[in-house]
Structure formats: C-alpha cells, structure tokens
Amino acid sequence: MAVGETTNGHGNSPTTAAQKSVIVTGGASGIGLAMASYFAAEGHNVAILDVNSSGAQVARDLAAAYPRSSVAFHQCDVSSWDDQAAAFKTVYERHGGRLDVVMANAGVSEQGVTTVVNLLEDEPSEPRLKSVQINLFGVVYCERAPYPLPPREALEERTSCHNSM
Ligand SMILES: NC(=O)c1ccc[n+]([C@@H]2O[C@H](COP(=O)([O-])OP(=O)(O)OC[C@H]3O[C@@H](n4cnc5c(N)ncnc54)[C@H](O)[C@@H]3O)[C@@H](O)[C@H]2O)c1
Numbered sequence: 001m002a003v004g005e006t007t008n009g010h011g012n013s014p015t016t017a018a019q020k021s022v023i024v025t026g027g028a029s030g031i032g033l034a035m036a037s038y039f040a041a042e043g044h045n046v047a048i049l050d051v052n053s054s055g056a057q058v059a060r061d062l063a064a065a066y067p068r069s070s071v072a073f074h075q076c077d078v079s080s081w082d083d084q085a086a087a088f089k090t091v092y093e094r095h096g097g098r099l100d101v102v103m104a105n106a107g108v109s110e111q112g113v114t115t116v117v118n119l120l121e122d123e124p125s126e127p128r129l130k131s132v133q134i135n136l137f138g139v140v141y142c143e144r145a146p147y148p149l150p151p152r153e154a155l156e157e158r159t160s161c162h163n164s165m
Helices: 030-041 055-065 081-094 130-144 152-163
Strands: 021-025 045-050 070-075 101-103
Touching (some): 030 045, 045 081, 055 070
Parallel strands (some): 021 045, 021 101
16 A cells, blocks of 8 residues: 555455546545545545545545445645656556546645746746646646556547547
C-alpha cells in the first residue's frame, strides 16, 4: 500500500461489470467530496486523489457509510506529473486493470488576487504560477496519466470526440 493510502479492505477487489473504477482528484472536500460520495453510494470503486491528508479519514467515512463500494485515498499533488502518474497506475492495478471515470476536479482559486502577475508592482517579480500548475497542468497530466493506455478502440473513440469539439 502506498504512503498516505487508506482503504476499506476491498481496494484490491476486481471491478465488476456493474462497478466502475473511479478517480476523483480533489475528492477530500467540497465538490470533489460530493462526487466521491455519489460514486461510493452507487457502489463503485472510488479513489480519492488529494494533496490534503484529511482525505484518509474521508475515505474511511465513505467506505463505512457505503459498504458495497470500495474507497481509497491516495495522497497526490496533481501539479506533479510523478505523483499523478504513480497514483493512476496504483488505482488501475488495484481496480483490476480498469479505469472508467476520471473527475479532474482538484483546483485552487485565489479570488481577489492577481494570481499570475501583479501589474501594480514597482519592480516586476517572478510570476506566481502555482495556480496554473494545479488548475491547468494538473488537468493535462490527468488526461495523460492513465496507465497503461486504454484499449485502442476506446482511445480512438475518445480522440474522435475531442476532434469534433
Ligand atoms: N466552488 C465554486 O464556486 C467553484 C467555481 C468554479 C470552479 N470551481 C472549481 O471546482 C473545483 C472544486 O472546487 P471546490 O469549491 O470544491 O474547492 P475545495 O477547495 O473545497 O476543494 C478542492 C480540493 O482540491 C484539493 N487540492 C487543491 N490543490 C490540490 C493539488 N495540488 N493536488 C491535489 N488536490 C488538490 C484540495 O485539497 C481540496 O480537497 C476546483 O477546481 C475549483 O477551482 C469551484
């Protein structure tokens, strides 16, 4: 079991046809927690990826509330490619070689602050890129991180969807 990971004991159970293998990034609170709760209530295998270690208790609580599901927490900073690729690989393997749903939800907002550059400074300072790394890079990594790649047919279907946008 990876560092920071917790599960209700069913984390290794193969995902059945009716059960989805689900990843929710930023699932320790807010909208992500609501998403994780929904999928757990439906009996799916849910992996919460979050930088906040409170996700461990959240996973335990959801697993206790919805025993037909499995819920695991993986400590993961989505702005880190290495973190995210490793977490996706672990989830894929623990869910019996499946990954059906990925909710790329983790993000930060800094309302009222000029997050990237401050044009009012006398002397220009280095742009603050952390929110870009989380909100943009984190989602791009999410798109590429599933390991190994899904079957070619699924990939072609997904690519044709993207191309039609
Ligand atoms: N709540 C809103 O009104 C609103 C509006 C527009 C967009 N959003 C976006 O929706 C998403 C969820 O919003 P929310 O209100 O539930 O926010 P929230 O702060 O309650 O939850 C965000 C979760 O993401 C996690 N997180 C933050 N940085 C992370 C990182 N680097 N790696 C992994 N996890 C990380 C946090 O620990 C937290 O659990 C965010 O991306 C937010 O920007 C929210």
